[in-house]
Amino acid sequence: xxxxxxxxxxxxxxxxxxxxxxxxxxxxxxxxxxxxxxxxxxxxxxxxxxxxxxxxxxxxxxxxxxxxxxxxxxxxxxxxxxxxxxxxxxxxxxxxxxxxxxxxxxxxxxxxxxxxxxxxxxxxxxxxxxxxxxxxxxxxxxxxxxxxxxxxxxxxxxxxxxxxxxxxxxxxxxx
Numbered sequence: 001x002x003x004x005x006x007x008x009x010x011x012x013x014x015x016x017x018x019x020x021x022x023x024x025x026x027x028x029x030x031x032x033x034x035x036x037x038x039x040x041x042x043x044x045x046x047x048x049x050x051x052x053x054x055x056x057x058x059x060x061x062x063x064x065x066x067x068x069x070x071x072x073x074x075x076x077x078x079x080x081x082x083x084x085x086x087x088x089x090x091x092x093x094x095x096x097x098x099x100x101x102x103x104x105x106x107x108x109x110x111x112x113x114x115x116x117x118x119x120x121x122x123x124x125x126x127x128x129x130x131x132x133x134x135x136x137x138x139x140x141x142x143x144x145x146x147x148x149x150x151x152x153x154x155x156x157x158x159x160x161x162x163x164x165x166x167x168x169x170x171x172x173x174x175x
Contacts, residue, residue: 022049025056027149043146047137050147054136057156058129059122065160066121070114077110128159 027042044050132155140147 022046023149025053028153029149042149044149044152045146047134047141050137050140050152051130051133053149053152054133054155055125055129057153058132058159059125061156061160062125062128062163063118063121065164066117067114070117073113074110077113124163125159129156132159 022044023042029041044053133152136147136151136155
């Protein structure tokens with residue numbers, strides 16, 4: 001019987017050429033039909049670079065999505081504060097006695113929203129990017145294939161879309 005080896009085993013015979021250099025991080029190329037047929041582009045044959053590229057793209061795309069949601073939340077809170085201030089001023093305009101205005105939380109609490117969302121995005125992308133990166137590395141190395149640098153980017157996008165879909169409870173019940 002054959003022996004099972006890990007894709008991350010350094011003692012395993014590597015299929016990478018001796019002159020291979022891992023491409024710099026984004027390394028996205030134009031995947032035209034001509035470049036695909038001639039195998040021109042950037043490829044990742046080793047498991048470590050597959051994991052790194054998947055993790056980096058997941059981190060970038062999830063952080064961008066989470067921070068966009070945080071910016072929307074801060075904007076909504078600022079609009080709510082200004083509308084409440086105008087409403088209180090209009091209610092107190094015709095009165096002679098001074099009413100005590102409601103005390104609002106300070107604005108620096110709004111800075112906690114992007115910081116918290118950034119920390120959550122980092123943790124979620126660390127876990128999901130590592131799991132997906134290891135799975136991709138194991139599958140591609142088991143088949144003896146070199147992965148295009150577009151594959152980790154697409155898997156990062158898939159993870160973000162799955163997270164967005166999972167955030168809607170009624171949609172997940174249907175699926």
